[in-house]
Amino acid sequence: MTTQLDVKPMDEQSYLMRNALLGVILGAWFLGESLHGYFEQYLQSHSMISLAVSILGGVIFISMMVILIKVMKSANKVQKKTFYYGNFEDEYLNYVNAKGYKYAFNFILIFFFVVYFLSGLDGTVASEVALSTSIREFCQLTVGLIFISYALPVLYLLKGADDE
Numbered sequence: 457m458t459t460q461l462d463v464k465p466m467d468e469q470s471y472l473m474r475n476a477l478l479g480v481i482l483g484a485w486f487l488g489e490s491l492h493g494y495f496e497q498y499l500q501s502h503s504m505i506s507l508a509v510s511i512l513g514g515v516i517f518i519s520m521m522v523i524l525i526k527v528m529k530s531a532n533k534v535q536k537k538t539f540y541y542g543n544f545e546d547e548y549l550n551y552v553n554a555k556g557y558k559y560a561f562n563f564i565l566i567f568f569f570v571v572y573f574l575s576g577l578d579g580t581v582a583s584e585v586a587l588s589t590s591i592r593e594f595c596q597l598t599v600g601l602i603f604i605s606y607a608l609p610v611l612y613l614l615k616g617a618d619d620e
Contacts, residue, residue, distance in 0.1 A: 465546045467533040474527045479607030481520045486600030490593045552613040560606035
């Protein structure tokens with residue numbers, strides 16, 4: 457015997473919005489981690505800017521934990537297929553979620569193509585940066601871009617739904 461959970465569209469929308477906010481925060485965290493290596497010498501020579509970056513990192517980390525807890529609480533109000541597969545009962549939320557994934561996929565494909573093309577141009581600044589980047593930094597940059605390129609369209613489309 458299965459129990460049907462009565463899901464409200466506002467609960468699903470809240471879950472999707474919090475999930476997208478978490479994506480922005482995680483994206484900022486990964487982008488900051490990947491770019492930290494490039495600015496490390498500059499940050500070491502400027503203590504005030506280094507302190508500001510450290511405080512910003514702490515704020516991002518605390519925000520990430522708070523939003524993660526809110527996402528976990530709001531996940532209890534939606535069906536398990538929504539949590540695991542992203543299938544929302546509301547058609548517009550399904551559309552928004554799919555649109556976010558499409559933007560993320562296309563953005564990362566373009567990003568990979570640009571990196572591939574620029575790394576092939578010998579002697580340019582872009583090829584030197586691409587060749588000097590470690591795999592870890594490149595993966596962090598890619599994951600950060602994936603999170604942000606998914607979350608920003610979702611937040612924008614959900615903002616449009618609130619305006620109506």
